[in-house]
Amino acid sequence: MNEQSSKLHGVMAEFETPEQLIEAAEKTRAAGFAKLDAYAPYPVEGLAEALGLKRTWVPQLTLLGGILGGCGGFGLQYFVSVISYPLNIGGRPLNSWPAFIPVTFETTVLGAAIFAVFGMLALNKLPQPYHPVFNVARFAARASSDRFFLCIEADGEKFDGAGARKFLEGLKPASVAEVLDE
Amino acid sequence: MSATNDTPNLRRVAPVVAPGHTFGTVTEKISSIVLSRPAGAGWFFGISVAFAFVMILGMSAAYLIMKGTGVWGLNVPVAWGFAIVNFVWWIGIGHAGTLISAILLLLNQKWRTSINRFAEAMTLFAVACAGMFPLLHTGRPWYAAYFMMPYPNTMGIWPQFRSPLIWDVFAVSTYFTVSLLFWFVGLLPDLATLRDRATSKPKQMIYGLLAMGWRGSARHWHRYQMAYLLLAGLATPLVVSVHTVVSFDFAVAVVPGWHTTIFPPYFVAGAIYSGFAMVLTLAIPLRKFYGLEDFITMRHLENMAKVMLATGLIVAYGYAMEFFMASYSGNKYDTFLAWNRMHGPYAAFYWALILCNIVIPQLLWLHRARTNVVLLFVMSLVINVGMWLERFVIVVMSLHRDFMPSAWGNYRPTIWDVGLFTGTLGFFVMLIFLFVRVLPAISIAEMRELVAHTSEEQK
Numbered sequence: 001m002n003e004q005s006s007k008l009h010g011v012m013a014e015f016e017t018p019e020q021l022i023e024a025a026e027k028t029r030a031a032g033f034a035k036l037d038a039y040a041p042y043p044v045e046g047l048a049e050a051l052g053l054k055r056t057w058v059p060q061l062t063l064l065g066g067i068l069g070g071c072g073g074f075g076l077q078y079f080v081s082v083i084s085y086p087l088n089i090g091g092r093p094l095n096s097w098p099a100f101i102p103v104t105f106e107t108t109v110l111g112a113a114i115f116a117v118f119g120m121l122a123l124n125k126l127p128q129p130y131h132p133v134f135n136v137a138r139f140a141a142r143a144s145s146d147r148f149f150l151c152i153e154a155d156g157e158k159f160d161g162a163g164a165r166k167f168l169e170g171l172k173p174a175s176v177a178e179v180l181d182e
Numbered sequence: 183m184s185a186t187n188d189t190p191n192l193r194r195v196a197p198v199v200a201p202g203h204t205f206g207t208v209t210e211k212i213s214s215i216v217l218s219r220p221a222g223a224g225w226f227f228g229i230s231v232a233f234a235f236v237m238i239l240g241m242s243a244a245y246l247i248m249k250g251t252g253v254w255g256l257n258v259p260v261a262w263g264f265a266i267v268n269f270v271w272w273i274g275i276g277h278a279g280t281l282i283s284a285i286l287l288l289l290n291q292k293w294r295t296s297i298n299r300f301a302e303a304m305t306l307f308a309v310a311c312a313g314m315f316p317l318l319h320t321g322r323p324w325y326a327a328y329f330m331m332p333y334p335n336t337m338g339i340w341p342q343f344r345s346p347l348i349w350d351v352f353a354v355s356t357y358f359t360v361s362l363l364f365w366f367v368g369l370l371p372d373l374a375t376l377r378d379r380a381t382s383k384p385k386q387m388i389y390g391l392l393a394m395g396w397r398g399s400a401r402h403w404h405r406y407q408m409a410y411l412l413l414a415g416l417a418t419p420l421v422v423s424v425h426t427v428v429s430f431d432f433a434v435a436v437v438p439g440w441h442t443t444i445f446p447p448y449f450v451a452g453a454i455y456s457g458f459a460m461v462l463t464l465a466i467p468l469r470k471f472y473g474l475e476d477f478i479t480m481r482h483l484e485n486m487a488k489v490m491l492a493t494g495l496i497v498a499y500g501y502a503m504e505f506f507m508a509s510y511s512g513n514k515y516d517t518f519l520a521w522n523r524m525h526g527p528y529a530a531f532y533w534a535l536i537l538c539n540i541v542i543p544q545l546l547w548l549h550r551a552r553t554n555v556v557l558l559f560v561m562s563l564v565i566n567v568g569m570w571l572e573r574f575v576i577v578v579m580s581l582h583r584d585f586m587p588s589a590w591g592n593y594r595p596t597i598w599d600v601g602l603f604t605g606t607l608g609f610f611v612m613l614i615f616l617f618v619r620v621l622p623a624i625s626i627a628e629m630r631e632l633v634a635h636t637s638e639e640q641k
């Protein structure tokens with residue numbers, strides 16, 4: 001690794017179409033580059049498979065949120081109606097669970113939705129105010145509108161900046177740039 | 183499904199996005215409305231008028247809080263008047279936003295893409311307007327906290343969890359929160375686009391903060407798509423539950439005209455009906471003034487008209503069943519209610535409701551009516567009025583003559599009722615005006631996806 005004043009984060013290639021990006025990602029992975037990431041202005045179908053991404057933990061987190069929300073909602077109503085302030089109205093049961101279902105349903109959905117969104121953000125490590133890819137001028141200008149980028153990251157095993165650059169240039173990209181971490 | 187259809191005997195279907203668009207052009211066209219297009223005199227005029235009504239809202243609310251709910255036209259037996267009518271109306275309008283963004287996503291309807299963003303914004307703003315009414319109806323909103331929200335207080339009391347009114351608090355607040363999360367997650371990539379394309383420092387900073395460093399990484403998209411899909415799956419039963427719970431506010435009571443099991447489905451259909459009418463009311467001027475005919479095409483308008491026709495027929499079935507049950511049950515209070523609707527002191531409202539909600543929308547059977555933009559706009563306004571009248575008929579006409587003739591009475595709204603209602607209309611319009619200027623009214627990321635799909639199909 002380069003230990004200069006600005007560290008090398010990786011080498012990045014720019015592509016014009018999503019098909020080129022998927023093809024490039026497959027080839028790069030097949031060539032044995034361990035750590036790479038792709039960037040697209042919209043969710044490109046097949047890109048996750050091309051990069052070999054495994055399934056995410058978002059569904060499990062959502063389920064957990066739903067269970068917590070549901071138990072919390074029902075528990076709250078049980079606590080209020082049976083423990084904290086029991087009201088004996090003609091001997092009717094204190095734990096009148098059918099009447100508690102609507103609120104339990106709502107808190108289940110609420111818990112699941114909050115866990116889905118904040119879980120997704122946390123797994124993505126967002127908010128993240130700084131990331132080295134934005135140092136590449138073409139990336140900052142076009143990655144969120146109409147261009148597709150593939151980055152071989154420097155912290156992968158046996159990374160060699162010149163070799164990675166040469167390999168990416170062989171994929172006929174629109175441009176290749178070094179990503180510097182300042 | 184291709185953009186052009188060569189079979190002569192099949193009617194040509196308008197495309198969901200006009201041909202010739204690329205990733206760059208959709209990005210440029212939608213983001214430029216926010217970033218570079220000057221506001222224009224029309225925008226300033228519109229928001230000024232809306233803001234004048236917001237002032238009326240503030241004044242009506244202040245006077246109400248100063249004097250109490252006696253300033254409204256409420257009196258026994260009609261203890262629920264305009265406030266509840268407006269609450270149900272606004273909540274119902276919100277439902278189309280969630281239907282478009284969640285249910286049509288799950289059903290893989292591509293045409294939802296260019297209308298979901300502002301339909302979701304409409305949902306949030308409509309629910310914000312709706313939420314004001316129950317709060318103000320308490321007369322002392324700062325006391326409302328302890329009988330709405332379960333927090334340990336020095337009085338040692340709790341909300342009544344066996345009451346539909348508390349279910350409503352949970353349903354509406356959950357609905358607002360989940361809609362907001364759904365909207366924000368959808369906005370995230372677009373905020374990143376605005377951050378990257380903004381030229382002034384303050385805009386870059388504000389959009390940058392909101393975008394939270396989104397960089398379009400494939401790993402992020404992978405989790406993002408899963409979260410978005412799960413949110414859609416969660417929002418779908420939620421939206422059905424919200425208006426169901428709202429209908430419980432009525433159906434659980436014993437008042438004739440309220441105590442019926444058809445209320446939940448009939449309320450949900452009515453909500454979607456009025457919501458689609460409101461989406462059309464907003465979409466037609468929006469596409470005209472901002473030149474978005476390429477993205478909100480005739481296909482969208484026609485599909486929305488079809489949804490209105492279908493839900494309108496479910497609503498008509500609901501009305502018919504109410505009458506059938508009134509006569510078939512032999513219950514004299516229900517029979518009288520039906521008679522009172524057609525011949526009582528508020529009969530004009532009832533017949534106007536039938537005209538607006540059932541008779542006029544039958545024009546939508548005609549292809550020519552569905553593709554006539556001006557007629558659709560007028561029709562959407564008519565349906566909005568009709569759905570407001572429906573809630574008036576349900577709330578006021580059921581209460582004013584219930585069981586004992588000696589307890590009957592009439593209801594007449596005061597200027598403060600009208601001020602509060604028109605005030606929320608102004609508030610809603612003002613928020614919509616601000617929204618189209620500061621956030622992309624159409625989801626840019628999803629439009630790129632749509633462009634990618636349509637260009638693949640044409641190959």
